Amino acid sequence: MSALEILKGNVTSKQGVVLDLSSFDFVGLYFSAHWCPPCRGFTPQLVDFYNKCADEKFMIVFISSDRDEASFKEYYKEMPWSALKFEDRANKEKLSGMFGVEGIPTFIVLDAKSGEVKAKDGREVVMKKIDKKDFSAKSWCIYFSAHWCPPCRGFTPTLADFYKEAKDEKFQIVFVSFDRDETSFNTYFKEMPWLALKFGDDTEDIKKSLADTFKVSGIPMLVILDKDGNVKEKNARSTVEANKDNPAKCIADWRK
Known part of the structure; x- marks a missing residue:
């Protein structure tokens, strides 16, 4: 058919x-x-x-x-x-x-x-x-992470420094939490200078849909999207760690 x-x-x-x-x-x-x-x-x-x-x-x-x-x-x-x-x-x-x-x-x-x-x-x-x-010039990142996850808590400060250094690059991050309760989410989100998907039952389907779309099998996972919404890097954790002192060049590479 x-x-x-x-x-x-x-x-x-x-x-x-x-x-x-x-x-x-x-x-x-x-x-x-x-x-x-x-x-x-x-x-x-x-x-x-x-x-x-x-x-x-x-x-x-x-x-x-x-x-x-x-x-x-x-x-x-x-x-x-x-x-x-x-x-x-x-x-x-x-x-x-x-x-x-x-x-x-x-x-x-x-x-x-x-x-x-x-x-x-x-x-x-x-x-x-x-x-x-007419189209947004921002690069968007989706950060799958959780407070209970030691590798996540180790990476988040590095990502925060990277984000602050890139503040003039029209670069935005959205935190999608895998925390088990709202208190943990709130505590962890206080460490982050970016945006977050609201925590709660009303956004659980959205979180699951995002996790399915990007095939999240472990955290932390940082998905990089260009201004057209194309996936530029499936998990940019190592890229951010390697370029933490030069985020402008890193973001420019994602936009190519």
């Missing part, structure tokens, strides 16, 4: 109308989620690209990796295109497996008649078409 056959009868417009995708020339499959910072960074750029294609027979289908329908609906408000029904998790998994989707955001462009893949990395195509000055 092709992707277009899977989507037939299961894609609705913003107005809730079931779409016949064969009436378009091209269809973009947008695998994304509200909990994913790179997705939320890319979505406005994709909206701009889509709006500029208003005269073209081109449709995007949002395929959500959100964990609940409320998050899906909140995120979908930002999008002017169609979506696979959120409750259709089985077909979402089929499409993810069909195209080997291992991380998000992923944007794949298909010929709407034949189903042929026209762009495996449609995101790169979009980014080449937009005005770069």
Whole structure:
């Protein structure tokens, strides 16, 4: 079964109308989620690209990796295109497996008649078409760590020094805690000059989703994302330790 056959009868417009995708020339499959910072960074750029294609027979289908329908609906408000029904998790998994989707955001462009893949990395195509000055210049890092973990507590001061030295480099870190209770999280977070994912049951699914997306098998783990949300380094702990006295050069290398 092709992707277009899977989507037939299961894609609705913003107005809730079931779409016949064969009436378009091209269809973009947008695998994304509200909990994913790179997705939320890319979505406005994709909206701009889509709006500029208003005269073209081109449709995007949002395929959500959100964990609940409320998050899906909140995120979908930002999008002017169609979506696979959120409750259709089985077909979402089929499409993810069909195209080997291992991380998000992923944007794949298909010929709407034949189903042929026209762009495996449609995101790169979009980014080449937009005005770069409209996109954040920051490099983002996701720091998986915990107070109970001795290697983490040993690395955090080094990372803090690196971060402070890089304060003029538009460089930001988000702490994702593997602590077992909020008291430990609060104690540990006091040592950090950066941001953190809120600790608690309401963000547990987000933490698990991030850990799954980046395949976290041990901590500390520092994932480096460039300004386009691409993974530049899966675990930059050793890189930071080796370049703690020259963070500007290190960050410049990540941005290449």
